[in-house]
Amino acid sequence: MPDKKSKTRRILGHIAPELFAGREAELREITSLAAHTAGPRSLLLLSAPFAGVSELLRQSYDKLFAQRGGASPIYFSLSRGDSTQAAARRFLHTFLTQLVAHRREDPTLIATSPTLRDLLELAAPSDYEWVERLVQTYERAREDGDERALVRACFGAPQQANARGARTVVMLDDVHLAANMSGEVELGAEIAQAAAQADVPFVLAGLRRRLADVLNGTAERPRLDGMRALHLEQLKSVEARSLVEQIAQRAGVALNDETRDLIVQQFEGSPYFITALVQSALLSGTALTSFREFQKLYVDELMGGRINRRFNSVLEEIVPSVALRRNLLRVLHESASNVGGKSPVEAWLRRLVVEPLELERIMGGLHMRELASFHTTFVETSPGAVWRDFLRVSYRLQVAVEPRALVVADTLVETLKRAPQTMARHYRREAALKLGDLLERFDFQRVPASLLHYDRFSRMYRGVPVEEVSAGLDAETDLIRLPQVVHTASCASFHPPILQACDEERCAVAHGFDSSSYADANEVVWIAVEIESKLEAGRALTEVWLDRLAQVAQACGFHRVRLCLVASEGFSAEAVELLNEREAFGASRQQLEFLTARLSPGAAAESTGGNEFVMEIPMGDDTELIAAHTVEQIARRMDFQPEAINQIKTALVEACINAAEHSFSPDRKIYQRFRLENDKLVVTVSSRGLVVNPIASENGNSPANHSNDNEAGEGAKGRRGWGLKLIRTLMDEVEFERVDDGTRLRMTKYLRK
Amino acid sequence: MTQPNHAHTALNPLSDGEVAVVFAGDYVNKLSGQRIERECRLKLESGYRALVINFKGTELVNSIGVSILLGVIDIAEQKEARVVFTNVNRHTVELFELLGLTRHVAMAESDDAALATLSEFAAPSPPQGH
Numbered sequence: 001m002p003d004k005k006s007k008t009r010r011i012l013g014h015i016a017p018e019l020f021a022g023r024e025a026e027l028r029e030i031t032s033l034a035a036h037t038a039g040p041r042s043l044l045l046l047s048a049p050f051a052g053v054s055e056l057l058r059q060s061y062d063k064l065f066a067q068r069g070g071a072s073p074i075y076f077s078l079s080r081g082d083s084t085q086a087a088a089r090r091f092l093h094t095f096l097t098q099l100v101a102h103r104r105e106d107p108t109l110i111a112t113s114p115t116l117r118d119l120l121e122l123a124a125p126s127d128y129e130w131v132e133r134l135v136q137t138y139e140r141a142r143e144d145g146d147e148r149a150l151v152r153a154c155f156g157a158p159q160q161a162n163a164r165g166a167r168t169v170v171m172l173d174d175v176h177l178a179a180n181m182s183g184e185v186e187l188g189a190e191i192a193q194a195a196a197q198a199d200v201p202f203v204l205a206g207l208r209r210r211l212a213d214v215l216n217g218t219a220e221r222p223r224l225d226g227m228r229a230l231h232l233e234q235l236k237s238v239e240a241r242s243l244v245e246q247i248a249q250r251a252g253v254a255l256n257d258e259t260r261d262l263i264v265q266q267f268e269g270s271p272y273f274i275t276a277l278v279q280s281a282l283l284s285g286t287a288l289t290s291f292r293e294f295q296k297l298y299v300d301e302l303m304g305g306r307i308n309r310r311f312n313s314v315l316e317e318i319v320p321s322v323a324l325r326r327n328l329l330r331v332l333h334e335s336a337s338n339v340g341g342k343s344p345v346e347a348w349l350r351r352l353v354v355e356p357l358e359l360e361r362i363m364g365g366l367h368m369r370e371l372a373s374f375h376t377t378f379v380e381t382s383p384g385a386v387w388r389d390f391l392r393v394s395y396r397l398q399v400a401v402e403p404r405a406l407v408v409a410d411t412l413v414e415t416l417k418r419a420p421q422t423m424a425r426h427y428r429r430e431a432a433l434k435l436g437d438l439l440e441r442f443d444f445q446r447v448p449a450s451l452l453h454y455d456r457f458s459r460m461y462r463g464v465p466v467e468e469v470s471a472g473l474d475a476e477t478d479l480i481r482l483p484q485v486v487h488t489a490s491c492a493s494f495h496p497p498i499l500q501a502c503d504e505e506r507c508a509v510a511h512g513f514d515s516s517s518y519a520d521a522n523e524v525v526w527i528a529v530e531i532e533s534k535l536e537a538g539r540a541l542t543e544v545w546l547d548r549l550a551q552v553a554q555a556c557g558f559h560r561v562r563l564c565l566v567a568s569e570g571f572s573a574e575a576v577e578l579l580n581e582r583e584a585f586g587a588s589r590q591q592l593e594f595l596t597a598r599l600s601p602g603a604a605a606e607s608t609g610g611n612e613f614v615m616e617i618p619m620g621d622d623t624e625l626i627a628a629h630t631v632e633q634i635a636r637r638m639d640f641q642p643e644a645i646n647q648i649k650t651a652l653v654e655a656c657i658n659a660a661e662h663s664f665s666p667d668r669k670i671y672q673r674f675r676l677e678n679d680k681l682v683v684t685v686s687s688r689g690l691v692v693n694p695i696a697s698e699n700g701n702s703p704a705n706h707s708n709d710n711e712a713g714e715g716a717k718g719r720r721g722w723g724l725k726l727i728r729t730l731m732d733e734v735e736f737e738r739v740d741d742g743t744r745l746r747m748t749k750y751l752r753k
Numbered sequence: 754m755t756q757p758n759h760a761h762t763a764l765n766p767l768s769d770g771e772v773a774v775v776f777a778g779d780y781v782n783k784l785s786g787q788r789i790e791r792e793c794r795l796k797l798e799s800g801y802r803a804l805v806i807n808f809k810g811t812e813l814v815n816s817i818g819v820s821i822l823l824g825v826i827d828i829a830e831q832k833e834a835r836v837v838f839t840n841v842n843r844h845t846v847e848l849f850e851l852l853g854l855t856r857h858v859a860m861a862e863s864d865d866a867a868l869a870t871l872s873e874f875a876a877p878s879p880p881q882g883h
Contacts, residue, residue, distance in 0.1 A: 647844075
């Protein structure tokens with residue numbers, strides 16, 4: 001049983017365990033693999049650049065090492081200088097060293113680089129036999145010059161060890177580097193195969209833009225089946241703030257809240273950059289209690305610190321030639337200076353003076369590290385603030401050959417001037433309504449029309465207490481059916497010039513359908529924007545935004561468009577008039593908050609107290625009668641009038657018949673939900689199977705109906721297909737929707753006492 | 754009088770040999786509709802000149818049932834026979850109205866009322882036995 005209380009000491013970690021923060025969940029997930037109950041489940045750790053994946057793995061190693069008696073941790077990082085054989089050899093050596101070290105509880109062994117023969121002698125008696133056999137297998141493969149056998153012998157070591165009772169957790173880092181290794185076999189694919197076949201948990205980590213491709217190799221069948229993917233992104237603001245606080249506190253670096261927040265924003269939540277900076281502060285004895293101190297330290301890091309070394313190392317790896325690298329810096333800097341950071345591939349070819357294949361290789365390296373994105377015809381330099389600062393500084397020093405003092409001074413001044421803007425943007429982003437998220441939740445829901453018409457809302461609810469507004473909204477019968485949104489993105493993603501008018505998160509574009517049939521005619525694009533206005537937005541401002549969004553729609557080729565403007569305090573009467581003329585929606589922040597609350601997951605259940613019945617009946621044998629009797633009982637509880645109850649029953653019977661007749665259902669079942677809301681009963685009938693639109697088949701127009709005519713009775717010919725017509729007449733609202741693998745009919749009956 | 758659960762026929766003593774009464778049953782759907790249709794067809798073929806379809810105890814009629822009932826009316830018309838629906842509850846009447854069935858058939862509150870209606874329109878003629 002692992003001793004979980006053992007104190008973790010630093011073995012492989014670059015920072016002390018107590019300084020490692022912000023990745024608790026990931027650390028827990030990796031270390032949990034050591035538990036016997038976890039089985040051989042492996043993890044694919046897809047990391048963003050500078051997200052701190054290597055340190056996470058090293059910390060996991062140290063933590064697992066401290067758990068005496070458990071599985072032995074193995075950490076191995078691929079190296080860009082290795083050949084396939086060298087990497088395999090190194091792995092075997094690392095594996096045996098770390099395994100023996102753990103089993104001997106002697107971490108000092110790791111740093112001593114013992115030979116394989118040394119390790120054989122140091123191995124525990126119970127391990128001796130299999131270690132010797134493993135070494136012999138490896139040596140035989142090496143002597144035979146059989147690279148595949150050698151690679152398999154080395155990466156098969158964890159499985160061999162496990163078979164003899166030596167269980168390990170194998171963490172392989174920088175696996176994406178396997179792509180560029182010289183050798184006869186695809187190392188990435190071999191690693192994936194070893195991980196898939198072993199009864200030992202593996203963690204395969206690497207850069208997210210490359211890792212999966214490297215592991216799959218050229219195999220037609222994916223080798224990663226069954227592996228759980230863990231995405232390692234930059235930290236969110238809250239986590240990053242906590243990281244800065246914790247490591248500063250543990251390192252004894254003074255920190256104030258303002259500087260902490262700026263560090264988080266400027267480094268965009270990168271644990272790597274944050275840790276590098278705080279460590280630099282520790283080493284230089286700098287307090288992080290003012291923007292000035294922080295930016296001075298930051299500029300030092302850019303000019304020659306860990307951040308500088310890291311970027312330089314990456315560029316050297318991509319372009320070893322000094323002259324070409326200088327050229328690359330120039331082109332990257334120029335590209336970054338263009339609108340959107342884009343430039344055509346032809347320009348890169350001309351400026352770099354390289355063959356297309358070489359350019360492709362360079363772009364592959366930049367793309368993998370997310371320093372640029374390669375889009376066949378153009379290249380986009382990544383917008384990360386630190387990367388752009390590094391480019392600017394490096395360009396001025398290495399290409400423009402400007403005096404270092406001037407570059408330092410300018411950069412410091414610029415970063416200080418930029419700091420308030422960075423924070424202001426952060427505050428605006430935090431305060432934004434997150435329109436994209438809201439649009440995503442539309443999903444054909446019906447909402448009171450007043451929530452999207454400021455004039456109505458203002459007329460009905462201005463000055464009314466919140467509880468009364470909620471009650472009023474619940475009672476509204478004029479409802480708008482929202483579309484189902486299938487994709488949202490910021491408006492700037494479609495049309496970058498919009499950034500000149502508003503922040504990225506304040507304007508969203510949502511593609512969707514306003515009817516359940518995914519057809520051209522139902523396609524619709526919503527463009528929603530949050531406009532800045534301290535008072536009610538006037539007509540002129542509203543007009544500017546309506547025109548602007550119409551231009552976006554035109555430029556992007558959107559055909560059916562709904563515009564939605566959100567102004568904090570709503571709109572003036574003249575502005576409302578214009579919104580109505582242009583058939584655009586307009587809402588205040590308060591309306592959007594009500595809308596958000598109504599569209600939140602679980603909002604409906606909350607408003608009804610979760611009053612819902614669910615029933616599943618087999619098709620045929622008059623089972624619709626059972627459904628009808630059930631709904632009768634429910635409707636009675638709600639005090640529906642007898643006439644209305646009969647109407648609901650008949651509608652439900654028709655819906656069941658429709659489901660049974662039209663669906664070619666594979667499971668021959670009808671799924672029903674009866675939801676009781678304050679003033680209505682919502683009945684949903686769904687079934688799996690072929691989608692036949694009963695609207696098109698009304699009154700016997702469809703072939704399906706004709707076939708049923710014959711079955712129904714001779715006299716019934718041409719008189720079938722009244723079901724939906726009946727339902728529409730008997731119920732207050734009816735929606736027929738195509739859903740994945742089937743259909744859903746939603747019928748609502750309002751309570752009229 | 755005990756109400757049958759399924760459609761069946763009975764001879765009306767007041768018009769023996771001329772009017773057949775067919776009971777609809779508690780749920781008129783495809784299956785029971787076809788049964789009604791078969792009963793009616795048989796009655797007409799055996800010479801009855803009028804049909805009374807009694808909906809006493811009928812709780813629900815679905816649209817397939819309605820379409821079959823319309824077919825029955827068609828068949829009766831072809832045979833120059835009359836059809837009257839009796840004991841139809843209010844909800845079912847509304848349903849028949851909604852689907853246009855009441856335009857093609859007479860409605861009566863009871864079998865007696867149905868016979869009275871039939872005697873107004875139809876001159877009795879002997880059954881055409883086989």
